[in-house]
Amino acid sequence: MSARRTQAERRAATIAKLTDATIAVLADVGYAQASTKVICERAGCSQGALFRHFATRLDLVAEATLAIEARHLDRFATFFEGWGGKWPALAAFVRAQTRTPVHAAWREVVVAARTDVELRERVGPVLQRFETWLMAIPVRSLGAAPRRAEHAGMVFLSVLHLFDSEAGTAALHRNEELEAGRLRWAADILRREIAPD
Amino acid sequence: MSARRTQAERRAATIAKLTDATIAVLADVGYAQASTKVICERAGCSQGALFRHFATRLDLVAEATLAIEARHLDRFATFFEGWGGKWPALAAFVRAQTRTPVHAAWREVVVAARTDVELRERVGPVLQRFETWLMAIPVRSLGAAPRRAEHAGMVFLSVLHLFDSEAGTAALHRNEELEAGRLRWAADILRREIAPD
DNA sequence: CCACAAAGATAGCGAGCACTCCCTATCTGA
DNA sequence: TCAGATAGGGAGTGCTCGCTATCTTTGTGG
Numbered sequence: 001m002s003a004r005r006t007q008a009e010r011r012a013a014t015i016a017k018l019t020d021a022t023i024a025v026l027a028d029v030g031y032a033q034a035s036t037k038v039i040c041e042r043a044g045c046s047q048g049a050l051f052r053h054f055a056t057r058l059d060l061v062a063e064a065t066l067a068i069e070a071r072h073l074d075r076f077a078t079f080f081e082g083w084g085g086k087w088p089a090l091a092a093f094v095r096a097q098t099r100t101p102v103h104a105a106w107r108e109v110v111v112a113a114r115t116d117v118e119l120r121e122r123v124g125p126v127l128q129r130f131e132t133w134l135m136a137i138p139v140r141s142l143g144a145a146p147r148r149a150e151h152a153g154m155v156f157l158s159v160l161h162l163f164d165s166e167a168g169t170a171a172l173h174r175n176e177e178l179e180a181g182r183l184r185w186a187a188d189i190l191r192r193e194i195a196p197d
Numbered sequence: 198m199s200a201r202r203t204q205a206e207r208r209a210a211t212i213a214k215l216t217d218a219t220i221a222v223l224a225d226v227g228y229a230q231a232s233t234k235v236i237c238e239r240a241g242c243s244q245g246a247l248f249r250h251f252a253t254r255l256d257l258v259a260e261a262t263l264a265i266e267a268r269h270l271d272r273f274a275t276f277f278e279g280w281g282g283k284w285p286a287l288a289a290f291v292r293a294q295t296r297t298p299v300h301a302a303w304r305e306v307v308v309a310a311r312t313d314v315e316l317r318e319r320v321g322p323v324l325q326r327f328e329t330w331l332m333a334i335p336v337r338s339l340g341a342a343p344r345r346a347e348h349a350g351m352v353f354l355s356v357l358h359l360f361d362s363e364a365g366t367a368a369l370h371r372n373e374e375l376e377a378g379r380l381r382w383a384a385d386i387l388r389r390e391i392a393p394d
Numbered sequence: 395c396c397a398c399a400a401a402g403a404t405a406g407c408g409a410g411c412a413c414t415c416c417c418t419a420t421c422t423g424a
Numbered sequence: 425t426c427a428g429a430t431a432g433g434g435a436g437t438g439c440t441c442g443c444t445a446t447c448t449t450t451g452t453g454g
Contacts, residue, residue, distance in 0.1 A: 004422085006421070006422090007429085007430055007431070010430090011419085011430085028306070029312050030309065030313070031229065032229030033312065033409065035410080035412080043435085045432070046432060048415090048416095048431095048434070049432045050378065051412090051414075053296070056412080056413080064215070093438060110366060111219075114365070114368040120368075123252060123369060124370045127369050127370050128370045131234075131366075131370070143404065150378065151378070152330060153256065155382070157375070158359055158382070161358070161366075162358050165362040165365075166358050168304075168308065168311070169307060170452095171310075171317075171328070172310050172311065172317055172321045173208040173322075173324050175328070176355070180317075185351065185451065186354070190436070195275035201451080202398085202451085203452090204451055207400090207401065207402090207450080207451085233441080234440085234441080234442095244404045244442090245403050245404070245445095246402045246403075248442085248443065248444075254414080254443090
């Protein structure tokens with residue numbers, strides 16, 4: 001059936017299955033309920049296999065966090081390639097991003113890291129790197145004037161924060177009208193504060 | 198030492214101690230680590246006492262959530278009494294609120310509720326009520342024109358979302374310069390979009 | 395004053411947790 | 425081809441969890 005694989009390939013495949021499963025489980029049941037047992041069931045491997053590649057559950061989560069970062073970068077980069085300068089589309093994209101399972105998993109990790117020293121030390125640098133990358137987007141991909149790089153970056157990141165928090169509460173209680181108004185307003189903000197004259 | 202108290206007083210005092218302790222523990226160690234044992238140690242009572250007044254841990258958390266809501270309303274109301282129309286002060290207040298332990302506890306509950314059906318059913322209505330109350334603030338306390346009530350409410354709530362998400366990541370990684378710029382920008386937004394002409 | 399009720403403390407239960415031990419299966423290098 | 429090495433599986437381990445049973449302490453009503 002399955003072809004012969006090298007040890008390195010088997011190893012990489014199992015690690016990938018585990019990090020993918022971790023992201024999915026974090027999104028589905030949250031950080032506290034994302035037990036190694038559940039993650040292994042999702043990944044289709046045993047706990048013995050998990051602990052061969054990751055010394056602790058925290059190591060696995062930290063690795064999954066890197067995978068989350070990579071997916072975020074990917075999706076943003078792909079979007080900007082095809083972006084035609086339409087600000088409402090940009091706002092809609094940012095909002096959609098904060099509502100993906102991947103972002104839900106990210107939020108679970110960030111919230112958990114606040115009260116977990118070791119996780120914070122592992123995730124903090126990832127967050128910093130990601131924020132720096134996001135801050136550079138307006139000048140790099142949206143045509144913002146370099147002299148306004150700082151302001152434009154702050155605004156872009158702020159809009160992302162805005163939708164991040166909205167997505168967190170939208171899981172509990174929706175208000176379609178409010179959300180629609182906010183989306184239009186965010187598009188205006190982006191255009192007004194980032195677009196070149 | 199302690200005077201004689203009625204049963205009703207003892208009951209109310211213990212419940213208050215437990216909800217206060219729950220908020221503090223949620224803020225300190227997060228939802229997952231907020232065990233009944235730790236909460237009882239903080240409250241200075243036994244687990245037996247806890248489970249006399251609350252059937253489940255979830256009941257206790259739900260009760261604590263109501264206490265969180267009450268504290269939030271209190272603080273906002275108190276601030277607006279002494280607010281002198283200074284928009285930077287308003288922005289600073291909103292940001293400070295999102296950085297309090299009480300708000301950290303609130304965020305823990307909201308995040309946990311996303312992946313816990315029962316908690317979501319208990320907390321969802323509280324969130325909805327709180328949002329509605331917040332949306333009414335601009336017209337009620339900030340002098341916004343009633344015909345722009347909806348827009349002004351959306352903007353105010355959006356600024357709160359913005360600082361909520363910022364506070365969540367600020368626990369992992371600070372960027373003083375960015376935060377300062379955002380604070381000034383938020384004050385401008387509030388003035389521009391809410392203040393009467 | 396005292397029978398009763400309500401509140402609080404203590405010890406412990408079953409379940410699920412992260413993690414380990416040891417075994418088998420698969421791959422590698424000579 | 426085969427000894428050694430690496431990957432994966434399965435059955436535990438000790439521990440902590442939410443929760444309960446039972447006992448003692450404190451307040452209540454007649």
